[in-house]
Amino acid sequence: MHRRAHFDRLRAIVLVCFACAALPLAHSSAQSFDNLGHQEWSTENGLPQNSIHQIFQSRDGYIWTATEGGIARFNGSGFQAFSQEDNPAFTTNDTCCITQDAKGALWVGTADGLVQYANGAFRHFTLGDGQITIEALAADNANLYILTDSGILVENGDKFTPLPLPSNISPTAIAQASNGALWIATATQLFEYSDGSLKQISSGTEPFANPIQSIGSLHGNAPWIMTRSSVTLLRSGHPRTLQTSRDLPNTRLQSFLEDARGDLWIGTSSGLFVVSKNGGPAEIEPALGANSILSLFEDSEGDIWVGTETAGLHILRRQNFHTLPALSEHVITAVAQSTDGAMWAGTNGDGLDRWQSGKTQHYSASNGLLSDIILALAPGSNGSMWVGTPDGLNHIEGRKIDSYTAADGLPDDLIRSLLVDSDGSLWIGTRRGLAHWKNNAFTIYTEATGLKSNLIGSLVRNAQDPQALWIGTLDGISRLRDGRITTYTTNDGLSGNIITSLLEDSAGTLWIGTKGSGLSRSTPNGFISMQRADLPRSIDSILEDNAGNLWLSSTHGITRVPRDTLIACGTSTSCNPHPEPYGRADGMPTEEASSIGHPAAWKDTAGLLWFATRKGVAITDPNHLSEDRIPPPVVIESFIVDDATIASSSTEIDIPPGHTRFAFAYAGLSFAAPSKVRYRYILEGFDKQWTDAGSRRTAYYTNLPPRHYRFRVQAANNSGGWNEPGAEIGFYVRPAFYRRAWFILLCLALLAAIIVLLYRLRVRRLQRQFDAVLAERNRMAREIHDTLAQSFVGVSVQLELAAQLLAQSHVTAAHEQIDRTRAYVREGLAEARRSIWDLRAITAQDTLPTRLTRLADQTGTPQLQINLTIGGTYRPLAPGVETEVLRIAQEALANVTRHAQATRAAIDLRYHSKRLTLTITDNGRGFDTTNTTLPANGHFGLQGMRERAEQIGANLAVSSVPGQGSTVTLDAPIAAEKGIKTP
Template identity: 65%
Template sequence: MRLLFFWTLCGVVALSASAQDINNLGHQSWSTENGLPQNSVHQIFQSSDGYIWIATEDGIARFDGIDFKIFNHENVPAFTSSDTCCIVEDAHGALWIGTSDGLVQYAKNAFRHYPLTDVVVSLAIGDDGDLVVLSGNGLLRFDGKNLSPLALPSSATPIALAKAADGGLWIASTAGVFEYRHGDFRSVPLPGIAAGSIEAMGSLPGGIWIRTTSHITLIQSGHLRTLEAGHDLPVTRIQSVLADSRGDLWIGTNQGLFVLDLRDGNNSPQRQSALSTSSILSTFEDREGNLWVGTETSGLDILRRQNFRTVPELSDRVITAIVQTSDGAMWAGTNGDGLDRWQGGKLQHYSVHNGLLSEIILALAPGADGSIWVGTPDGLNHIEAGKVTAYTSADGLPDDLIRSLLVGGDGSLWIGTRRGLAHWADQRFTVFTQANGLKSNLIGALLQPRASDSSHDLSHDLSHNLWIGTLNGLSRLHDGSISTYTTKDGLSGDVITSLSEGQHGTLWIGTKGDGLSSYANGVFTSLHRSDLPQTIDSILKDDHGNLWLSSIHGITRLSAASLVACGASPECNPRPISYGRSDGMPTEEASATGHPAAWKTIEGQLWFATRKGVAIADPDHLSENHIPPPVVIERFMLDDMELPLSATEQSIPPGHNSFAFQYAGLSYAAPAKVRYRYMLEGFDKQWTQAGSRRIAYYTNLPARHYRFHVQAANNDGVWNETGASLRFYVKPPFYRRLWFLLLVVLGIAAIVVLLYRLRLRRLHQQFQAVLAERNRVAREIHDTLAQSFVGVSVQLELTAQLLAHSQIDAAGQQIDRTREYVRDGLAEARRSIWDLRAATAQHTLPTRLTRLAERSSTENLPIQLNIGGTYRPVAAALEDEILRIAQETLSNVARHANASRVAIDLRYHSNRLTLTIADNGRGFDATDNSLTAKGHFGLQGMRERAMQIHAQLVIESAPGQGTTVKLEAPIPAQKGTATNG
């Protein structure tokens, strides 16, 4: 008793749960054909991040519910042997894998090998966090740095290793069982159990189980029970044991899997039929309560609790309509296979051989005292006490094709046909058609509510109202008067397919292609939502306030109150839950052929007609998954190149266009129903609803910081709001980096400064050009018009003197010379203004200089001209400037020198010409710089002209010694011009 009390104290507290129905477990299997590395599964383990790990004889596999990723000797050098036995995770999140050639550690996406001299048998983590290894040579302890031997007391040989519920370790040996805690061993006596035969042990709610090859001993809450192979189990060898969280003990044997309900101490183990007689090596329960099974030759299996079950006897029928009669029997009409009655596990069949008008059943309605009304394409049948009575159009029906049936509160029968609505009461038919106010004679669903109508537009009891679904709206029959409502009144659609009564007088209306509508307080409301079926074949309300909607895409459950609160708003989520084949339905395609296609039984169970039998749900015992699925990012691909995953921000060089993120929600209850949403922060403004898609693509991302965030929801719509994230930074190209932008700014600034300075230079040059032009014009006026005017003035003074002395002829000659001066002055002015320069031989520098000398020569001032060298044509501008300098010099001689002789020498050289003008006048001080201030600009103009043609001007003079002006001007070389001197 003290031993039993000890096991009670160190056991775990039992979890209250409903009994496991082993006949309602979904089964799925995987083998090497599905990606498993090898079919002998020695252990199944779930790591803290949510992955399922499978140890096989050809490496380990990581499973996310859809795909396997294999690690073995072929792709991971750390696996010197691919034969693995066991997996365990330490407190730091590192995985330890036992192989036939030592240990392999998996941490931070890297593998490391620790060699041992013998095969690893089992692994466990002690309460101090150290790894304990059971190998063929005994126990070893790894403290994070080194492996060291761990010796049992009395030199016992360890056989098995297991973790206790309180964190300690149990070690079975040839000398008995020891408890290892805080680095110390303590012997645990087990009377009646041969110590050397123990192969494994584990925790039970309130106790412990001990397994040998042929026995299982259960010590629980002071009770001891032993199960023996060949006696309690029809097998020869027991190979694995698992106590799950629901209070069931799963026993793997060499001939299949068995389950024992630990809450009942007298029951016997039951075989799990899905695994047949497979040899079971390992069992495991994940965090969602799914049972994983590893077999010896068939691979990996999973058993999941399902919310739907079927009736095997009806699995080959296309069910059209289903009802329950008052005697509790379930009736199912079929499409061509007659009518079936199911009760107490027995099936009774009705067909045309029993008197039915047709094998095709379109409508059913329960009658009084266990009877039933049956609608077919060929008329109406009534089955009572096994007797079949038929009614056709010959008896008053408007049409033989019966589409729907309803027994009213007064026991009368309403019949929907293609040609109107019939009412069977007092042994006669009354017909309602379009002539009576119906908008369509094609009648579908019928409903007569049982609650009172609180709407202000109807003061009568709803039981006096008959709601009629048609192809052209919803009609209501009240006291013989028919009213019809359509989309104009608020319905989401006019083709009515199903009707159901809700709480507080609410009417739920299903349509074809337009979703759901409701009627409450006299108002129709459209509830057309994208997250609900668009064509609703049937509507049922359970006792928990939920609506169940069937369609060809499965069955949807949601809270009626949440739906009313959300209405048609897409921003509000009423959290609908969809059911399909993974939930136990024989097919997702619910039947839409007859009425009613779904039924709520007296016991509260919901029966749905499908094309492969019936689907039955028990709303009181639904398996709901409230665990948010862990989310992992499995791959980060850049232009089809996979990048390593990192917890820190990754830098992406520029020039990449395609970004892909592969992720997974690690829920194994229904992996195909896991839903995802993701957002790339820095790019997306809202969540992208990805459905079941497990990869996201982005292209041409601008350079900036990003955070990819993904969330997942399990099969019951529970979201993991934390999700998984990955940060990365797309670097900008060089032309978008700061240093380059600064260089560009500096470059632009330099260009602006340069352009500004060029502009200033240009403006300065323009100013200098204008100033030079003004000076040139001044010189032109001084040297042409002014000189001409001076000459004219002198001639006129001479003419006046001659006239005063009555020398008429001489005066006339002076007047003629004056006219010639005027003409020459005008010509020079025009030439200066229009810049009419000629390069002909008649207007060369020698010719023009000769004419100037002749014009300036007088009797009192004779001018001698000497021209030497070989003539060379020069630019007209150059000749003009030389001529103006000569003209200014001769003018100065005539006006100021008081000379009696002037000599002009023009001489051409190979690359220059020289002009020398010498007089014997009174001369002046050539060093006097005040002449300009005194109004004498002639010399200044001569120097400016010399500068214009890059010539050298030398003026030699002194008072009383005459004046010599020397000009030496370069002659630019011209193509084809002689250069001899």
């Protein structure tokens, strides 16, 4: 017990020390310098070197740092360093300064000339003989000015010419004025250079004790002048000088900044100091300690950047929340303010603390509390406080602590919530029901009297209906009025039945927080769910500020949402009530708010909001919130195709075919809360709608079809302001050659050509088939004409002869003639069969001379004598050729028999070395060979002969003179392989 009391005394001393600083902070505006978040980076985080000589923000939003190890570009997440190790434009890593000209080019001053960064590429410029040392850079709307150890140079294209100045002026510092003029300082004087003229600006404090080492611009185009021991502000003709050992610590001054609020920041060799615009002494910024401060810069969001000599880069962000350091290691369960203005905080195992007016008082089990675990607080009268613990109820009034337990009539010792009523009575929520202590007696309400659950949570008195008490339970919300209990659940419109928090706002609306089911509210007709995806699902506490905003705490931070806008939007996904989330980036000690006790949040009499968390209290002033309403710049940092980075371009990028993986790295350049920057993107030509990427900074696509695309990305800062134009990059994925229009057209043309070719081949095949059928029909017609018809003619002639012999009573001769006729018939039948079945094979006994001899014998009659002559050496011909020659001879003799009325005919068959000639002559009446009407009159003999001659490649000549007979000559080639042409 003695050791615990000693610990409590030590703890009280610490709390007193912190309370003296914490109370003024808690009840002041958020402008306090103590309410600053701090973050630092060094070489371990990607900086090329820890000496930061200048910090600069380019117009695209990047933060640039000049170090002795090169320059670095920061996007809020990481650094990209540029130095001579990876870029030949840097001939040295020692850099001093950075600026940007009117065309957007970035200029870097180094120990060996200038480096220009434009269109993604670096370029080196040498000044003079290369021995010139650059000390500072400045740029206006037309020119770039370079301060060197030998004067000021002006950039003119690729040339650098001296700025014409009087010979008695030796510049020591330059800076750009807000009006576009150039300020030039010497060791003792300040000048303004504009349009070629130079005029002196009086500081009103000359002479300076030390030479001027740097100058800059204040708000309103007023200059400031700094020496190693003083800073002079030349504002409105009333100079103000801050002197070391008088207004500032006795240390060397190295950098200066007036921020957007008007506060003055002075970097020294022994730390960073700040002077409020409202006056007062300089205060040291404890986050920087005694580090030597080389450079200061304020970005577009109001963040203060600090460059040190050995400790790298730092940022000071104004935060909306602060905490009490004395409670930072405690799990806070409940907070409340007593009627005397004191703030009370209960913890989970570390007792109860009360502080007021710089004094603190600690309560624990050692000095009267029933338990060191505090579950509920409720302010009583006269500055007293009711305290609920797991072991009973305490009442603290001054130094007196009273205790109440189940032995005194409580339904249970575990007290979960407390509410002091307007009549001074006390409502006590336990795990076994609700107790009402009035006139030193307890009235108990449980499930037996109408509650649906005995586990009582938050309690609130209905201001619109003072007779009604709202009770949060694990099974809905109950209303106690006139001793009767009515319970409402999800069946009555609530979003959930596990009630965790209650608030009646200034308009009389009851807001109900649930566990896992979001928010609900009361209406004149009952309850309505307000569950939304952009609000917490589990709500541990609800507060309303003086502006009508609701503050919802959860295990994932605190969310502020305008009450009226939320009511108007309801649960509509198309309506945005613009909720604002807060977390560690906003100064909260942790994002996990406490859900152990009641009340877990409190609005004090000054309007400050206190939230219990698992690492102390989070305090905010809703009337002085730092809100960033400027949408963050968005940049596409890299476009990667199959692991190869594509150089950025203002025109459409052409991507060759065959690539499958595409990645876009982008960044929203907001430094107030980089972790809370949200992104959405769309790939026009592929995506149908925007993709909500959250805080992810890379988009991936695979297997994009060949076409034109445009990737667009937008970003929103921690205040929800979206940069609608965003950033974009266009590219064209070229198709493979087999997917190009010319190739497709060529393929279509080839396909059409193939179809036409196949069609023509089909037509040709059908034509050949038709020609073959027609040829076969013609052949059959010729065969029938030359075999059956001739045979019938011969039979007819023989029968006529037989008839004449019988008429003359030559019976014996008639019998012989009939026998000969019978032989003709048999031979005609054989010829018909050979023609029909195309029996073209012949034997050696059935050669062309033999067949011609038989033909001559069959055709000859007593009235027609036929003489056959065969000459030359016999040469066998193809069977088809011999058959065609025989048929031509047969047709010629048939014509002689039927039409010539000849008495003699001669057949001459002659074999030559390569040709065969057949000549048939007669002494008949002849005919006119020019007569073309013969086929029309049914005479097809000559036409058939010509067709047969053509089939075997022979020449057929027919000559005749009327009255002088006729001659048929056939000239055919002799070739064993030659046969009838077949289709």
